[in-house]
Amino acid sequence: MIGLRDTITLAHTKIRSKRLRLLMTTIVSGLVFGVMAGATVLVDGASHSLAAFARKNLDGRFLVQGSPNYFGGPSSLNPNDAALIAEVQKYHVAYIADRKAAAKRLGVEYDVRTEVLPYVEDTNPQVPPEYRKSVNFSSPAWLRYAKDHPVQASAKDEAAFRALVEPLGAREVYVPRDLSHLRLGMLLGGREDLTQAPSGDPPKALQTAIGQGSFTIVDDTLLKPFLARGQDSSAGSGVPVLITADDALVTFKEALGLSSRPKDPTAQVRWFQRLRDRVTGQTFVSCYRNEAELARVEQTRAQLAEVAANRGNRDYVAPELQLALPTTPCGMVTVTKDTRSAETKKAQDAVRAFEQEFNPQPEPRAELVTFQVVGLLPSPAPSTSGVDAVIGGLVGTNYGFGAVIPKDSLAALPEALRHDSLFALPAPETVDPFMGPMTQQNFIASFPRVEQARAAVADNSCMMNWTPRCDTMPFSLQTYGTNYLAVDDIVRAARPVIIALLAIAFAIATIIIWAMMGRVIADSRRETAVFRAIGAKRSDIVSVYLTYSLWVALRIVVFAAALGLLIAGTIHVLYAERATHMAQLAYAVFTPDPTFGFIGFRSPVLWLILGGIVAMSLVAITPPLLRNIRRNPIRDMRDE
Amino acid sequence: MDERARDFLASFGGDLEAAVAALRQAATAPPATGEGDGHDRVSPRHTDRLPARSRPARPRSGRTLIEVTDLAKTYRVGGQQIRALAGVSLTIDEGEFVALTGASGSGKSTLLQLMGGLDKPSAGRIVIDGADLGRMRDGQLSTFRNTTIGFVFQFFYLQPFLQLVTNTEVPGMFAHAKRGPRRQRALELVDRVGLADRGRHLPREMSGGQMQRAAIARALLNQPKLLLADEPTGNLDSVTGASIMDLFEQIRDESGTTVVMVTHDEDMAARADRVIRLRDGLVVPEGVGA
Structure with a gap:
């Protein structure tokens, strides 16, 4: 076969012919592919930058949070099922019997008509008879039945989570404890306002995460970059807590004379560091009241309102048991007057005992908790411009939704400050009629490599793409803490659109290249015939034209790559510094390295696009070329 | 017929009429005016007017x-x-x-x-x-x-x-x-x-x-x-x-x-x-x- 150098020499002569057509093809195809290449380079650059920050942020850990997945469940449960209703009815009969026996034993008057029935009936005549009667899922009988017949097949516990993530490469599993059920309310200036007087919006400080009691206990390891240095937990004066920059500003702005967040990201970095230095060590107090005490507060409030409403009413008979709201921070409701007779007291105690037997309630409890700020969590600035919003979305974190208590630092505190019994209180369990007991416990897995974390999330996430497999997933995984897979999430969400755009772009470019190549080859029939006449083998001609095709493809590839690089490079020059500062803020990584970049060449999609151009050019040239070399050279030489 | 004439005729494939026509054309053609020696080479300008056998044919191998x-x-x-x-x-x-x-x-x-x-x-x-x-x-x-x-x-x-x-x-x-x-x-x-x-x-x-x-x-x-x-x-x-x-x-x-x-x-x-x-x-x- 003809030598490579000679092949290139002859192919080059083709390049010099039909220059305008070739130029147009190169430009149009190059533009289409260039934009695609640019987008790919951008996405890859951003993606790797995020991973680099995440790696630095947590010493090479990539965190994934798993939430129990309750999408599936027994679909066979039919609330109108007569057999099920009959079964629940049996539980109802047993419940009533228990209640009657208890009432008799405690000397309480009991009216069975006050009980909630195990089913509800729809009297609408238009409803078919078989659908009129259905199980009442809020009835005590159903709750008893559901307890005896758990429908959730598999547990969503730590063991189940480990079984899922460890084969995927997870090294550690952490179990954060959500404390929002404690409803810890922050005291403003050491006082609490329990009157709930309608005085407009609550103060801003009470609208923050710490104001609303959104606390989570997390392992110190996962909070390392956000913990202020030099904090000795054992010498602390309260429960250690990391709060968001925004919460810190709102809570301590006046007390510490803090300045507002500047707009410029570079200035924001300095502002964040100053803010962290200022608020570290500051304390605030919150109050815990259990359900019983909260009920008493509510009862007191209603009673006070009733008394106030009847002030001056001579016919009004004041309550025998009069209550007062607490007067000390996080104090208990107090009894100010009790004129009940011994008989009444006895009867009321009996009723309480009766209710306790069937629906046990703890004794009223209130506890003051002192928190000490030991670090600052990032809270991205609200973005106004489109670009900042996009970058903000990329580098955002989900640490900042609440306040976080470092678990190990908490454990190192003196016992008097730890509030062990309070933080150990379990969250109330929810029982779903279809799902059974539903725990909302989340778990966190740590992966040493971003690819492992990415694969784990991709295989166990139903946020973006719902598939029938989602029903069988025990946990739904997503990134935790830093948003290092933000780009992946965007790409995954936009995948159908991206695929469609890629297909359209490829189709357009294919048509252009196909038409150009087809025309060039068709125009080369005589040349092919002459080559054949002077002794070229078919394989020689194929070599020459394939080389030509590769050459054309290479020009388009170079043009597309250059354009892609130009697009990504321009965005990099314009926004990389800003993105770096935003990422530094979000990840609390303030070292010179890493920096945020928008240029990356590791995506296989990029090479797929560039390789696709070459493949397409070769495919485009093949049919007309094969036709040409099969033609009778005489025929083509005669057509002058 | 002498040997030269036989060869000449053979060079026309035995076509006597063509050979004669060529001789006539040669006879009426103007004298050669080519450069060089002016005798055994002719100007391209006039070559087309010369009969095919008016110049010496290279001896063929006969193969x-x-x-x-x-x-x-x-x-x-x-x-x-x-x-x-x-x-x-x-x-x-x-x-x-x-x-x-x-x-x-x-x-x-x-x-x-x-x-x-x-x-x-x-x-x-x-x-x-x-x-x-x-x-x-x-x-x-x-x-x-x-x-x-x-x-x-x-x-x-x-x-x-x-x-x-x-x-x-x-x-x-x-x-x-x-x-x-x-x-x-x-x-x-x-x-x-x-x-x-x-x-x-x-x-x-x-x-x-x-x-x-x-x-x-x-x-x-x-x-x-x-x-x-x-x-x-x-x-x-x-x-x-x-x-x-x-x-x-x-x-x-x-x-x-x-x-x-x-x-x-x-x-x-x-x-x-x-x-x-x-x-x-x-x-x-x-x-x-x-």
Whole structure:
């Protein structure tokens, strides 16, 4: 076969012919592919930058949070099922019997008509008879039945989570404890306002995460970059807590004379560091009241309102048991007057005992908790411009939704400050009629490599793409803490659109290249015939034209790559510094390295696009070329 | 008849009438005025007026180079069978310069193309230099064309974006010839066809005659035994055409290359050693008017 150098020499002569057509093809195809290449380079650059920050942020850990997945469940449960209703009815009969026996034993008057029935009936005549009667899922009988017949097949516990993530490469599993059920309310200036007087919006400080009691206990390891240095937990004066920059500003702005967040990201970095230095060590107090005490507060409030409403009413008979709201921070409701007779007291105690037997309630409890700020969590600035919003979305974190208590630092505190019994209180369990007991416990897995974390999330996430497999997933995984897979999430969400755009772009470019190549080859029939006449083998001609095709493809590839690089490079020059500062803020990584970049060449999609151009050019040239070399050279030489 | 007369007649294929006509034409022609010695060489301007046998023919080896036997070629055009060749038989000796003439559609170009292995005959046999073209596969035919045959076309068919020397090298590229010797030979050939000062020029910078000379140089690169020329002067003026004919003669004389040329120009045909006339796909027997 003809030598490579000679092949290139002859192919080059083709390049010099039909220059305008070739130029147009190169430009149009190059533009289409260039934009695609640019987008790919951008996405890859951003993606790797995020991973680099995440790696630095947590010493090479990539965190994934798993939430129990309750999408599936027994679909066979039919609330109108007569057999099920009959079964629940049996539980109802047993419940009533228990209640009657208890009432008799405690000397309480009991009216069975006050009980909630195990089913509800729809009297609408238009409803078919078989659908009129259905199980009442809020009835005590159903709750008893559901307890005896758990429908959730598999547990969503730590063991189940480990079984899922460890084969995927997870090294550690952490179990954060959500404390929002404690409803810890922050005291403003050491006082609490329990009157709930309608005085407009609550103060801003009470609208923050710490104001609303959104606390989570997390392992110190996962909070390392956000913990202020030099904090000795054992010498602390309260429960250690990391709060968001925004919460810190709102809570301590006046007390510490803090300045507002500047707009410029570079200035924001300095502002964040100053803010962290200022608020570290500051304390605030919150109050815990259990359900019983909260009920008493509510009862007191209603009673006070009733008394106030009847002030001056001579016919009004004041309550025998009069209550007062607490007067000390996080104090208990107090009894100010009790004129009940011994008989009444006895009867009321009996009723309480009766209710306790069937629906046990703890004794009223209130506890003051002192928190000490030991670090600052990032809270991205609200973005106004489109670009900042996009970058903000990329580098955002989900640490900042609440306040976080470092678990190990908490454990190192003196016992008097730890509030062990309070933080150990379990969250109330929810029982779903279809799902059974539903725990909302989340778990966190740590992966040493971003690819492992990415694969784990991709295989166990139903946020973006719902598939029938989602029903069988025990946990739904997503990134935790830093948003290092933000780009992946965007790409995954936009995948159908991206695929469609890629297909359209490829189709357009294919048509252009196909038409150009087809025309060039068709125009080369005589040349092919002459080559054949002077002794070229078919394989020689194929070599020459394939080389030509590769050459054309290479020009388009170079043009597309250059354009892609130009697009990504321009965005990099314009926004990389800003993105770096935003990422530094979000990840609390303030070292010179890493920096945020928008240029990356590791995506296989990029090479797929560039390789696709070459493949397409070769495919485009093949049919007309094969036709040409099969033609009778005489025929083509005669057509002058 | 003396020996010279017999040879002279033989050079016309025994065609007495043609020989006589040539002698008459020679007798009425003006004296040669060519440069140089002015005796044994003629100006290209006047060459076309000279009879084919007015100059000494190079002694032929007598070895048959081309043997065509009962060659037929039928084309199918629009459902109709067109008979281009209807049983041609002829032989051409090594070192012979043969002109194929005939009216348009007589089959002369078809015969040339079949000889060049560019097309397959419907019937018959072509043997060139002992090789039966009909028994060769496509690749073998390509190699055979590349090494044994040189083609010259009416429209030159040079590569428009290759310099003249590189254009000349193209058959060598397909022959896998080494670059150095190939370039050297191309330069020699370019010089030989009188285009030494045009070696770095592109075809568009040259005249028709120069392009045809370049095409001839290209055809000679692999030192073929046979040069097939299809209307090589058809696109040139008569003076330029005559110079091309000179070149063919020179090649034949110096290298012993067999030249088979298709032409409808009787004057050009007359420059050949032998003229084979075709009519309706058949060789017109010698002595019969075309």
